[in-house]
Amino acid sequence: MQSASSNVQQARQVLADRLRELFKDAGLEGKDLAALCGWHPSKVSRISTAKAQPSEDDIRAWCRACGAEDQAGDLIASLRAVEGMWLTWRRLERAGLKRSQEERLPLYQRTRRFRSYCSWALPGLLQTYQYTEDVLRTIQRQRVATDDVADAVAARMERQRVLHEGQRLFAFLIEEPVLRNTLSAGDDQEEQLEHLLTVCGLPNVSLGVVPVAQRRPHLPVENFWIYDNAQVNVELVSGYLTLTQPSEVKAYADTFATLADIAAYGDRARALILRARDSLR
Structure with missing residues (x-):
């Protein structure tokens, strides 16, 4: 890639x-x-x-x-x-985090099929209010001078309406360690995992968890979103990449399919989420 x-x-x-x-x-x-x-x-x-x-x-x-x-x-x-x-993140977030959240809303509204892969945090559409606040607060402290985290959280929560509106399909892949990350602490993380169990029960949502035991033969991959077959957005350390060339979109779609084949779904995925939740207690 x-x-x-x-x-x-x-x-x-x-x-x-x-x-x-x-x-x-x-x-x-x-x-x-x-x-x-x-x-x-x-x-x-x-x-x-x-x-x-x-x-x-x-x-x-x-x-x-x-x-x-x-x-x-x-x-x-x-x-x-x-x-x-x-x-670059500096350019994208120069006016604060709220604006960067709002600018993506039209893309979400016109997309009918979402595919998302995350290796270090849960995707925004699946996050609770508190988990979102913890993630965005961490980002703000590291790279954004303007503190508009509360407004940015509200904007991301508003964006989650696409999960319940229109005829949209969502396929999420997350790495198993994401379930145990330290972006939220204690009760906040437990609440997030309970919410994950609820959301993955929606009929238009597929959630796959890539088990650590199955991960070794495959190369590490950066976080990415595929919007229909039209666009890929990739989150890197230094910035935000948008790809629209069909061959590039296909490369990420193929990678998504490869990881989807080794992911756990349904009862197996719920078992991994419950194990992570229970480890917090």
Whole structure:
């Protein structure tokens, strides 16, 4: 599976190749284009080799110099797509955690089939109020200056309505150690596990627990969500990756299917949850 940086770099290279073709088709050399745009020649070289990302104004000037202003809109759209693929947590959460929660709501509302894999915390749609508060408080302390945790928790709780509205299907996979993590303490964690038993009984929800004993032959995987067959979001240490290429979506769908095959469901999953709950007492 490709890394975040390789996926983004590949998209940047496609944009750079299109820009380089423009000045070649116009019969220009890089130095000619630089002169027409009023730039140093090294700027054209960096952009056309994907070593530097152009701004929207750069693309407009580039197209104007090449006599291809009609292509500026399409190229700017490609640039925005590249920028949207990878968001650092600092950029995504610069206005606080509430906004980052609210911005995902339209995606949840238009999705009909959800697949979620989590290796370190329960997915947000399955969290209790207190568990959510504990998770978001930990995130806020580590990387967000603005303290709007209470509002962010309320926004995530509101988002959980998608579990009960419309004709949606949900498939959740969690690693067994998630049931025993220390993001919530004592009674809060026990309440969360009781809630998990209730939610997994919903007719539109499938919950699989990947047992530790079955995990060893398979490589570690980062947390990810698959929305229909249209988009994958991946949570990494440094940021949030969005993938829409069919081949990339398929790679994550195949990984999900592989892990689903070794997961425990129904009574076996409930037994693992109850064992984790009882260990708290």
